[in-house]
Amino acid sequence: MEKRLRLAPSPTGLLHIGTARTALFNWLYAKKHNGKFFIRIEDTDIVRSKSEYTTNILDGLNWLGLNWNEEPIKQSDRISIHKNHIKKLLDIGAAYRCFTSESEINELREKQKKSGLPPKHDNRHRNLTSKEIKEFISQGKSSVIRFIVDEETEIRWDDQIRGKIKWQGKDLGGDLVLSRRALGNEIGDPLYNLAVVVDDNFMNITHVVRGEDHISNTAKQILIYKALDFKLPIFSHTPLILNSEGKKLSKRDCVTSIDEFREMGYLPEALTNYMAFLGWSIKNPESEILSLAEISNVFNLSDINKAGAKFNWEKLNWINSQHIKQMELTKLYNFIKKYWNDMGWESPSSEWDLKLTNLIQDSMILLKDAIDQSKPFFILSQMKKEGKEFLESKKEVKESLKYILFYLKEANITKVNKDNAREIINKITVNHSIKKGILMKSLRVAFFGCLSGPDLIQSWELFSENKIDIPLIERCFN
Ligand code: GLU
Numbered sequence: 001m002e003k004r005l006r007l008a009p010s011p012t013g014l015l016h017i018g019t020a021r022t023a024l025f026n027w028l029y030a031k032k033h034n035g036k037f038f039i040r041i042e043d044t045d046i047v048r049s050k051s052e053y054t055t056n057i058l059d060g061l062n063w064l065g066l067n068w069n070e071e072p073i074k075q076s077d078r079i080s081i082h083k084n085h086i087k088k089l090l091d092i093g094a095a096y097r098c099f100t101s102e103s104e105i106n107e108l109r110e111k112q113k114k115s116g117l118p119p120k121h122d123n124r125h126r127n128l129t130s131k132e133i134k135e136f137i138s139q140g141k142s143s144v145i146r147f148i149v150d151e152e153t154e155i156r157w158d159d160q161i162r163g164k165i166k167w168q169g170k171d172l173g174g175d176l177v178l179s180r181r182a183l184g185n186e187i188g189d190p191l192y193n194l195a196v197v198v199d200d201n202f203m204n205i206t207h208v209v210r211g212e213d214h215i216s217n218t219a220k221q222i223l224i225y226k227a228l229d230f231k232l233p234i235f236s237h238t239p240l241i242l243n244s245e246g247k248k249l250s251k252r253d254c255v256t257s258i259d260e261f262r263e264m265g266y267l268p269e270a271l272t273n274y275m276a277f278l279g280w281s282i283k284n285p286e287s288e289i290l291s292l293a294e295i296s297n298v299f300n301l302s303d304i305n306k307a308g309a310k311f312n313w314e315k316l317n318w319i320n321s322q323h324i325k326q327m328e329l330t331k332l333y334n335f336i337k338k339y340w341n342d343m344g345w346e347s348p349s350s351e352w353d354l355k356l357t358n359l360i361q362d363s364m365i366l367l368k369d370a371i372d373q374s375k376p377f378f379i380l381s382q383m384k385k386e387g388k389e390f391l392e393s394k395k396e397v398k399e400s401l402k403y404i405l406f407y408l409k410e411a412n413i414t415k416v417n418k419d420n421a422r423e424i425i426n427k428i429t430v431n432h433s434i435k436k437g438i439l440m441k442s443l444r445v446a447f448f449g450c451l452s453g454p455d456l457i458q459s460w461e462l463f464s465e466n467k468i469d470i471p472l473i474e475r476c477f478n
Helices: 017-032 051-064 075-091 102-114 130-138 192-202 212-227 258-264 268-276 292-298 313-326 329-343 350-361 369-378 385-391 395-410 418-431 436-448 456-465 469-477
Strands: 004-007 036-041 095-098 144-147 154-159 163-168 207-211 234-238
Touching (some): 004 017, 004 207, 017 036, 017 051, 017 207, 017 234, 017 258, 017 268, 017 292, 051 258, 051 268, 075 095, 075 144, 075 192, 144 212, 154 234, 163 212, 212 234, 258 268, 268 292, 268 313, 329 350, 329 369, 350 369, 350 456, 369 456, 385 395, 385 436, 395 436, 395 469, 418 436, 418 456, 436 456, 436 469, 456 469
Antiparallel strands (some): 095 144
């Protein structure tokens, strides 16, 4: 049978890493089994739902490469269908009108709190007569629809990640509210647990994969499935993503939206690679650097851990750097070029651009690192304290730089390359007995203002082509 999975995000915020990882697990399982992956936008909370969040969520999923089948479904388009199902539950006696007012509910909660009991509705209107209902309505009282939860019932399911799960009806907080308040004989707007069951059934969803915070909802939903005589999907509840303190990753942990990761310079393929390992693992992987297709080939829901997954920046950074290393040069260049354009940096040629991209590729962790790492090739770098000290540390330092200028002029070199650079270095070390080590360090300090940086000869070629090698050496004498 075709496996059909879905992501059902509420558009009440930017695409969060937790939602993105749920999408990923659903997507991977669907791909592994040649199934389908759908999106349903759960936008029935009119106050908090915003269309720009829907756009952001879809854009983010697209950017991550998590493509979906068919047009996303909007839950708000289906309200009348949800209401019809509530009517059906009323008709078969599985649900009823409850007129308990907000203040009566608060009173009940206070009482329960005082006696140390968890909040639970007392189902006081479960058995109202039609006369009593009419009376409440004629008094202008509003009502919600409640679904009858049998206290004695035990709900069980086989969770693909957690194994056998059991819930007691008495632990579900009393009869379940299916709709918001409405006056008269109206049915108010349907709530999540009802809508999700009706929609998952309508979409023929075979596997529901979502966060563990939905476990008690699953217990409630199973009761609704049964009452409506719907076929149950297979449920899986993924572990939470935790921060370094072991608490649920939240907005307080600074970066949580996919946009922010994108802006910081993470690659979509690195982020999906890392997110897969947030909870899932494979035995003896040949490599941890995997594409979406490679992961989906070996992916199994049962290989997801039950325990929470700690977010680890170091690992994410390492995975990102590996994906950058493996990236095709022109693809990487296209990313980097945007930063250069933003900075207003102009380069001498597109060949030069590719050479510089190649030079910094292996030392980049984030795409954004391209700014700092390529800056010295466009703009004369500042001499740092370390560089200044080195320049004054031995007389051979400035001497060697003078010789470089001398030989560049003598041979009339306007474009340095590997060969003429080596020739100059040889001449200086042989004719003037300057140690190669000192010469190279001096040149590095001249170019980068410090003692670190990428391959020196390749850098020299690039500085020379951009006509800043001589000014960089000359500044050491000012
Ligand atoms: N709208 C719910 C949420 O974003 C969906 C949960 C589910 O997958 O059923 O948490």
